[in-house]
Amino acid sequence: MRPYLWPRFAGATKKRLAAGYSYEEVLRQSAQDKPSIGVQIERSLSRTLPNNICFWKKNGPGIDALRRVLKAVAFIYPDLGFCEGMGVIVAVLLLFCSEETTFWMMTALIEDILPPNYYSQTLLGVQADERATRHLMKSHVPDLNKILDELDVEVSLVTVNWLLTLFASVFPTRTLIRVWDFIFYTGSVSIFRVIISIMKMKEDEIVELGKSTMSSADLFNAISQLPQSVTEVDKLVEYMTSFEFTITEHLINELRKKHQAILMADQGMIVNTTTDTNLPKQKIHRRKLARSKSIIKQIFHSKDGDNDPKLKNVRQTEILVDLKDSVLQICRYFISCDEKMEMNISTKADYSPESHAHDIDNFLAGRREGHKRARALLDFARQDEDELGFRKNDIITIICEKDEHCWVGEVNGLRGWFPAKFVEVVDERGKNYTIYGDEAVSPEITEYIRGNNIFTF
Incomplete structure (x- = not known):
């Protein structure tokens, strides 16, 4: 059935x-x-x-x-x-x-x-649900939560896997299908009832284990094996139903909003955590994919819906949210490539007029200065003293480019001439050049720039 x-x-x-x-x-x-x-x-x-x-x-x-x-x-x-x-x-x-x-x-x-950002690249929804789980543990399994904190057991390493796979990777099939019956019928609130139930069923045993061994490794293993230890499915169902009035859909929604806002503030995605307006878009959109229209439909199809101001405003807001998320992913990419960049990159938006004026000044100054550096397209071995040797992808400071065939440049403190066709001028107007943002050197940046933004437009 x-x-x-x-x-x-x-x-x-x-x-x-x-x-x-x-x-x-x-x-x-x-x-x-x-x-x-x-x-x-x-x-x-x-x-x-x-x-x-x-x-x-x-x-x-x-x-x-x-x-x-x-x-x-x-x-x-x-x-x-x-x-x-x-x-x-x-x-x-x-x-x-x-x-x-x-x-x-x-x-x-x-x-x-599931929440719309559950399987996003940042796994924001999963992270928020993990924090919501810890919140529920404090009130429903306080003794277990206390011993976990005392022994510094990172339970999130276990619960995140349960959340991501909806227990499919941990429960025996016989138990899993009964759990999924509830999830598909009552929604994601059942996920939290399941987690708290299996912890409640074994709370006394695990607390006693923690007190007797005082071993964080033993406690971690006991938590990891909780789903496999459930042998009486009907008993699990009884525990789940006992939480129907204490773990409600309204409570879960409030916890999700709260912890999503905190996570986004920590990552610089929002500033004010007390309002819902900055939370991620609460709907996942499918790619537009439709059957071919008949000739009759093509003739009589009305586009009035496409001109609805409300729909346009919603779409524009979603585009801004997508762009903001893309910018944050790009910032994290550069920080992961070079730790030194973390000092120069801020993921917190600054909407002040002073900051905007400063950006314009930087851009105009860069335009006035013009191109000053170039990237080597291939190796050039130095044969004479007045030549400049370099390796592929080296960044060369251009000193003189009066001769269209031979330019004078500097790299690693050495100066000399080199064939102009061996390099590619870097467009760094307003910003400092880095190889991590050059598609020719670091192709992974292509996915961040073009892969994400192409779907926005």
């Missing part, structure tokens, strides 16, 4: 019927998607469910379906792309549902059941 009931409980059936395209059409168009996503998916296939006969080999009976569904999901949600946590969920769904039903189940999970 589950292959029939799950998509109806989760809203997947309704989504399939309301969509303007079929799963087969998504598959055809996803074949043209950027190859980097395909590479990530291929790497994860064999380790998704390694203990299941359908997925433990690259030519296993379930691998092809798993690959197709993951590519289709990554294609239809370009803001998300691919996250390994999705793979385990998709693999388990394929054990019970058809390939098409699994795809629409994933759309229901991503759009309706």
Whole structure:
């Protein structure tokens, strides 16, 4: 019955019927998607469910379906792309549902059941849910929470995996499908009821273990093995239902808003944590994909909806949110490349008029100074004393470029002439050049600049 009931409980059936395209059409168009996503998916296939006969080999009976569904999901949600946590969920769904039903189940999970930023590149939704879990632990399993704090056990290393995979990687199948019954029917609030329930069931044992051994490693292992220790599924369900009035959907929504705001403030994404206006967009948008229109529809189709001022305002706001997120990802990329840049990069937005005027002055000064440096396109060995030797990708300060064929430059304290065609002038108007932002030297920057922003427009 589950292959029939799950998509109806989760809203997947309704989504399939309301969509303007079929799963087969998504598959055809996803074949043209950027190859980097395909590479990530291929790497994860064999380790998704390694203990299941359908997925433990690259030519296993379930691998092809798993690959197709993951590519289709990554294609239809370009803001998300691919996250390994999705793979385990998709693999388990394929054990019970058809390939098409699994795809629409994933759309229901991503759009309706889970927060919209759950599988984003920053995993902001997962991080917020992990913090919400710790909040609930303080009130519902206080003794366990206290011993974990005393022994400095980082429980988030365990719970994040539970959240990302919806327990698919930790629960035995018999237990998992009962847990998923609740998640698909009542929503993501059941995820927190499950976590608190399995902790409550074993709280006394784990606390006693912590007091007797005083070993953080033993305590960590005990927490990690909690899902496997659940042998009585009906007892787990009883515990879950006992939390229906204390762990409510309203409480979870408030905790998510609070911790998302704190996380975003820590990352410089917002300044004021007391309002909801700066929180990430609360809806994940699919890629626009529709069936071809008939001649009649093409003639009589009205575009009045496209000119709705409210829809335009919503779209403009979403574009700004996407751009802001892209800028933050680019900042984090440069910081990860060179720690020295962290001193010069601020991820906190400054909207003051003084800052704006300063940026304009910097840009105009750069325009007046013109091009002053160039990047070496290939190695040039120094033969004479007046020549300047360099290696590919070296940054050369241009001293003189009066001769169109031979320029004078300086690198590493040495000065001399070099063939002008061996270098490429760097456009660094208003900003300092770095190789980490040069696509020719660091191709990974292309994905941050073009890959993210291309979907915004």
